[in-house]
Amino acid sequence: MLSIFAPHFFNWTEQLKDSGHEVYWLDIFDSNTKVEQIDFAKQIIGWRYRWDHPGRYFLKKKASGITRLINNFNERKFQQQLEKQIKRIEPDVVHSFVMYLGGVPALPVMEKFPGIKWAYTAWGSDMYYYRKQPEHLEGMKRTLPHMDYMFADCQRDHNIAKEHGFKGRFLGVYPGGGGFDFESLDPFMRDQENRNIILVKGYQGLHGKCISVLKAILELGVELNSYRIVVFGAAPEVFKFVETSALKEFKNLEVYGKLTYQNLMEMMGQSCIYIGNSSSDGMPNTLLEAIIMEVFPIQSNPGGATAEIIEHKKNGLLIVDPENSRAIAELLKEAIDNPESRKNAINWNSERIKPNLERKRVRKRVLEAYQKIEEDL
Incomplete structure (x- = not known):
């Protein structure tokens, strides 16, 4: 498995635990951190630097030019490490996660081993956004046929x-x-009549x-006074917007940076409405979490991904x-004005x-999918 360090x-x-498969993970960027959650997998870490020299992090921060010079000699390349590990392990399957991180960089190596099956997992904006970037698109078009x-x-x-x-x-x-x-x-689930949080995903930036x-919440103003409005995972731009707008006067607004998974789920279990908004994504994981927490x-x-499970005005x-923001305000008003429709959804x-x-x-479905690969070997 080829992936960055990612939850x-x-x-x-973790789904492959006790499945009968022998699993190896090559940490693409080498965080050099063993992950207990997948302790059954053989984790290839600590491979990137030949010598972890004193002051490396200080130089990286204060003297990037010197760091680049040192790394020309000190840093091993991902492709060299991948080829080395394939020769050592002799895997039946290589599974790349994310095209531009685990797919395209692996292509020159995988071309040397045409007998090894190659699987790929697309996440989030991996296909949708990066197909619009000429360099990424070119790499994608070279890699996908293999x-x-x-x-x-x-x-x-x-x-x-x-x-x-x-x-x-x-x-x-x-x-x-x-x-x-x-x-x-x-244990985090509250009855619907005891929920009063409007939960907002706080991501802001590229997507x-x-x-x-x-801005939609600002437009509705006093109509939301009976709700707690909670923003989670807020980006710095979000904190700044709140501090420099009339939102800073909203007594019912709470803004948080990164929450633990448990804290987020506790918040979900108290929420009646969830709002996630981005210009590019796959199937948003937080949307799925809202559904299982009955929000x-x-x-x-973007690109019709959400519409694969949400039919407008039927179940969301x-x-x-x-x-x-005006159209978003209208949607939020429609949601708060129609509790019966929310309940049905x-x-x-x-x-x-x-x-x-x-x-x-x-x-069960995932293991059946890997079984199909095994049958093709």
Whole structure:
């Protein structure tokens, strides 16, 4: 498995525990940190630097030019390490996570081993956004024809992959980090009548568009006085916007940076409405978390990914333009004015979507997908 150090990857890989597969992980950027969550996997870390010289972090921060010079001699290259490990391990399958991190850089090596099956997992904006970047698109088009299998978190990305040269076997759509452990989350669930939080994802920047949601909240003003408005995972730009706008006078607004998973789930269990807004994403993991925690979703829909599970005005509301704060305000007003519609949507999601996100059920499907690869060997 080729991946960066990422919770999504660890959650996915954990599904292979006690499955009978021998699993190796090559940490692409080498965080040099052993991960207990996947302690059953053989973790290839600590490979990047020949010599971890004194003062390396100080030089990296204060003298980047000297660091680059030293690294010309001291830093091992990912492709060299990958080739070395393939020769040592002799794997049946190499599984790359994220095209421009674990896919394209591995291509020159994988071309030397045509007999090894190659699987790929697309996450988030991996296909949708980076296909618009000429350099990334070129790499994608070179790499996809060589890949034998594909997993994705939405059908949209399989369609994009086929457009750009993927001719292999699509193994299905799965939550990016595998399924969810309902039993551990049940204690955080409140009855609907005891929920009063409007929960907002605070990402802002290349893809995240939280500020458009905050502007919508400003427009509604006093209509939201009876709710706690909670922003989580707030980017620095979000904190700045709140401090420099009329939102700083909102007594019912709380803004948090990064929350632990447990804290976020506790917040979800108290929420009646969730809003996630971005210009590029796959199937948003936080949207899935909102569904399993029985929260009414208002979510952006880049490339139609969200519409694969949310039908507008049936089991949630879709944001068409992530920059249009007025339209977002109208959606939020529609949600707060129609509690019966929210209840129906939550019931529909809980009956039709939530069961398919349960961890044991997802793991069964994932292991069946790997079994299909094994049958092809």
